[in-house]
Amino acid sequence: MKYDLQALRGDVLGGITSAVVLLPMALAYGVVSGLGVIAGLYGAVAVGLFASLFWGTKALISGPTGPMAVAMAVVVGSYADNLGEAFTIVILAGVIQIVLGVIKMGRYVAYTPYSVISGFTSGVGVIIVLLQVLPFLGASSPGGGTVGALRAMPAAFGDLNIHALLIALVTLGVTIVWPKRMQRALPPSLAALIVGTLLGVLWLTGAPLIGDVPTGFPDMVDTHTVLNHLVSSFQPALILALLASINTLLMSLIADSMTRATHKPNRELVGQGVGNIFSGLFGGMPGAGNIPATVVNARIGGRSPLSGVLCSLVLLTLVLGLGRYVGEIPHAVLAGILMKVGWDIIDWKFITRLHRVQREHLVVMVITLGLTVFADLLSAIMLGLIVAALVNARQFEYLELDSVISVPLLDISFLAEEEEEDEDADEFDLLADNLLNLLGEDEDDDDDFDPFSARCGLLSFRGSFTVASSNRMFTTISVDIRDHEVAILDFSDTDYMDDSATSQTRMTPRASLWALEVQLQTACGNCTFSTRSPTIATWKTWTEPRKWPSESLVSERRVAPGRTAPLLIRFKGPQGRRSCSEATIEGPGQPRVFSRWRYSPR
Structure with missing residues (x-):
């Protein structure tokens, strides 16, 4: 990739502007997580730095x-008895990633x-607002999540x-009405943070404040605490890891659409995990790809890891x-900012066209949204996927x-016998005579002949x-098979069969009251049909000898009840698909040659 002064300028401006956008959200999300504002800042620094270095x-x-x-917030409220255990869960989640x-x-x-995705993101937006x-x-x-609130x-x-x-109303108003021409120089969330904080410090001093915040470099979590809680932390850590991975890779798709590049998902997961x-x-909170900061960075021109670093x-x-x-920032300021963030996270584009969405997709979205808000995030995603x-x-x-x-x-075209034909004879008469010869009947006794x-x-x-x-395939083709004395299963144009379809195909002859046992060894192509009775044939090309004893292939026209019929199967040959008109029909007994049939596979 060519890197010049213009690219350097885009990375520098993108990185600085992204930091300005990310600052108020890091403070606000730290409060939401239950770990405090400083945990949001530490998380923004650590996750942003190492994820950028891996450059997925x-x-x-x-x-x-x-x-x-x-x-x-769910982890802190339900799984962690202290901050040490909470940070252990974050560390283990990174390892899982x-x-x-x-x-x-x-x-x-x-x-x-x-x-x-729509139900999950909309549910998260509803939770933040509530x-x-x-x-x-x-x-x-x-505490107690959405229900407690x-x-x-x-x-x-x-x-x-x-x-x-x-203060909250003014802050929310600034995020909504901040002029677009000023958003590049001063993002709405940062402008709202400044205006709301000044209101709380200079005039409306009765609002609750964030309070004391640690300064300087943070201390590392005690390693003994981490080791003591590893086993009990696995389940919540798995939840965090899966959510962080899904969140990040979905944001990567958005970034790809803006940069016209292709992300490396596995490298991105490793970077996020580190x-x-x-x-x-x-002592920081877990993180993932951040939409507003990424959008700002991409629009300004940030492309390399330098912007994230x-x-x-x-x-x-x-x-x-x-x-x-x-510590002088009122809680109401962060609440006003998060109200706007939560509102924007909700997928209003999908919601406003619900009347045009298929009912099935609407059900999936509503189920995922409801479980996200009132159950837990991982269950919402898993059940939504199911x-x-x-x-x-x-x-x-x-x-x-x-x-x-x-x-x-x-019968007149498929079972007609191939023999020397009289050039002056009518084609229909020849085919009828051949069919009568095939069935062993007198040529003169053709009153009951059905063309x-x-x-x-x-x-x-x-x-x-x-x-x-x-x-459904099992029941559908069984009816068609029972309606004929001979059934030909053509797999020459089959691209793929999973294990369920293969298993049902194997059961088809039994459902048709045939004495056959069919086994498909692979999805398609080189399949093997085995049988306990001589009423089955397989072939791979249309050019092999076409031999089968007539008495084994078809019965008399007046079929005896319960007669067993043969099953003929064709697969892809070594040369791939062919469009030929000759079929290989091979079986025991004396050979008999059949004329060409008129079916031509695509």
């Missing part, structure tokens, strides 16, 4: 995010359906702090030099079943077949 995604700025703040990157699990996040109602009114957060709201409205409410390890060691160094300088002033998979399977069922082609093969009889049927499996259609 161009222009990505990492730090505290809404989902990670909410997840950490490194493992996920090493075993190359990063690419699978791209398979997450949009309805699940949790900030109490600080917005001047009350302290009681809802229960405490009536009391908070009854004991309203008017100073805090005014950053979260150091964040936990120095510079962003972290600027934040570190602010922590060391201005840490003593952070429901989305079921919905997609139902849609693919119809598409896959449409790829099964059932073709009746007329439209089709005792042979072909089932062509074209495309891919999965668990989505396996059950």
Whole structure:
């Protein structure tokens, strides 16, 4: 990559501006996490620095995010009895992220359906808004997550702090109406932080403040504390690691769309993991890719790791030099900023077009959103993925079943005997005579001859077949098979069959009352059908000898009840797909040659 003065200028401006954008959010997310504002700043420095050094995604700025703040609040409230245990969970989450990157699990996040992503992000936005109602009114957060905040709201409205409410309203108003022409020089969140803090210091002094904040370099967490809580910390650490990984890689996709680059998901996971390890060691909250800071960095021109490193160094300088002033910030200021952040996180674009969204995708989104708000984040994602998979399977069922082609093969064309023909004879008469000879009947006894009889049927499996259609395919093709004395299963155009579709295909002959045992050894192509009776044949090309005893292939026209019919199967040959008109029919007994049939695979 060419690096010149223009690229350097973009990285420097992008890094400094991103730090300005990230500062108020780091303070606010630190409060939401339950670890305090300084934990948000430490997390922004550590995660942003090491994630940038590994450079898995161009222009990505990492730090505290809404989902990670909410997840950490759950961890602090439900799993950690003290701060040492909480930071142990953060460290172990970083280790798990490194493992996920090493075993190359990063690419699978791209398979997450949009309805699940929309429900999850919207749920996080709703949680942030609900949790900030109490600080917005001047009350302290009681804990207990969303449910605890809802229960405490009536009391908070009854004991309203008017100073805090005014500061929060002004702060929220600044984030909404701040002029666009000034946003590049001074981001709305930073402008709101300055205006709200000045109001609290100079005029509305009755609002609760953040209070004392540690200054200087942080102390490392006691290693003995970390080792003592490793086993009990695994479950919440796994939750944090999965959420951080999903959050980061989704943000990487957004960054790719802005930089027209392709991120390296596994390297990004390793970098995020290292950053979260150091964040936990120095008392910081976990982090992931931060949307607002990344967008600002990409728009200004930041592309290399320098922009992310510079962003972290600027934040570190602010922590060391201005840490003593952070304690003068009212809680209501951060509540006003977070109200706007939570509102923006909600996927209003999806919500406003719900009336045009398919009902199945709407159900997935609502389930994921509801579980995110009232249950826990990991359960919301997992159940959302399961429901989305079921919905997609139902849609693919119809598409896959449409790829099964059932073709009746007329006796007059498929079973006619190949012999010397009279040039002056009528073609239909010749075919009829050949068919009568095949069935061993008198040529003169043709009063009952049916030119439209089709005792042979072909089932062509074209495309891919999965668990989505396996059950319906079993019942559908069984009916077609039972309607014919001879069934030909054509797998020459089959691209893929998963284990479920293969298993159902193996069960098909039994469902058709045939004495066959069919086994598909691979998804498609080199498949093997084994049988206990001589009523099955396989072939790979259309050019091999076409031999089968007529008495084994078809019965008399008046079929005896319960007669066993043969099953003919075709696969892809060594030369790939062929479009030939001759079929190989091989079996025991004396050979008999059949004429060319009219079916031609695509």
